[in-house]
Amino acid sequence: ETGVTQSPTHLIKTRGQQVTLRCSSQSGHNTVSWYQQALGQGPQFIFQYYREEENGRGNFPPRFSGLQFPNYSSELNVNALELDDSALYLCASSLEGFSYEQYFGPGTRLTVT
Amino acid sequence: AQSVTQLGSHVSVSEGALVLLRCNYSSSVPPYLFWYVQYPNQGLQLLLKYTSAATLVKGINGFEAEFKKSETSFHLTKPSAHMSDAAEYFCAVSVTGNTGKLIFGQGTTLQVKP
Numbered sequence: 001e002t003g004v005t006q007s008p009t010h011l012i013k014t015r016g017q018q019v020t021l022r023c024s025s026q027s028g029h030n031t032v033s034w035y036q037q038a039l040g041q042g043p044q045f046i047f048q049y050y051r052e053e054e055n056g057r058g059n060f061p062p063r064f065s066g067l068q069f070p071n072y073s074s075e076l077n078v079n080a081l082e083l084d085d086s087a088l089y090l091c092a093s094s095l096e097g098f099s100y101e102q103y104f105g106p107g108t109r110l111t112v113t
Numbered sequence: 114a115q116s117v118t119q120l121g122s123h124v125s126v127s128e129g130a131l132v133l134l135r136c137n138y139s140s141s142v143p144p145y146l147f148w149y150v151q152y153p154n155q156g157l158q159l160l161l162k163y164t165s166a167a168t169l170v171k172g173i174n175g176f177e178a179e180f181k182k183s184e185t186s187f188h189l190t191k192p193s194a195h196m197s198d199a200a201e202y203f204c205a206v207s208v209t210g211n212t213g214k215l216i217f218g219q220g221t222t223l224q225v226k227p
Contacts, residue, residue, distance in 0.1 A: 004156075033214070042117075042203050042217030043157070056214055090156055092215075100145045100164070100207035102215060104156040 002027045004093050004105035012111045013081050021076040021108045023091030029103070030096050031055070032074040034066060037088040037107070049074055050096070078110075086112045115140045115206045119218035127226050132176075132191040134221050136204030139185065145207035146187045147215065148178055152200045160202075163187060174198070199225045 005024045013019050025032055031050045035043035045058035049068035063079040072093070078085055088109050092102035120135040138144055145164050149157040161172025168180040178189045187204060204218045 042219050045214045100213035106156040
């Protein structure tokens, strides 16, 4: 059984640029959630995707957007990067009907300069 | 609205001593509750979960937690700390009935002294 994987591991971007982060779900999982974890904080829910549709969103601006593909992998896109976007971005996958039980990937560390 | 409060941002114990990490929740509906552990530069690993079955929940690595509705608490314990337990611990509550969005506490750093 393959766990949740994320790429890239680390990323450095400049303010105003755009970034795409990628996530592959655990085998058999069809729901993907994204979280932002600022340094020294708990993760904060960005949004969730189920069957390629957004299925709930946290308190994040529209410049945070996502996609889910037919194979259940997912992307997180952030436009017009700001310094405060520097964080660890975590992807979590879960099974339909058990969306509360989420399995996390190792994360992507984004630094915005 | 659901929320989670973890009491104590840092907890230090000696190897072999009892570990107690505190978590209180607020929820207008019966909650699902979780403890996750995060080692440096890694993602979150699920330690244990409460989903309205037994109130005493056993997890991995010898950890357990007890759901106490009257105290709105879900404290994490381990009888004997090991050096490898040093990590960041997060308590989380699930917003049931919809997306399964997890709301996390601020985290508690556990230090284990030899």
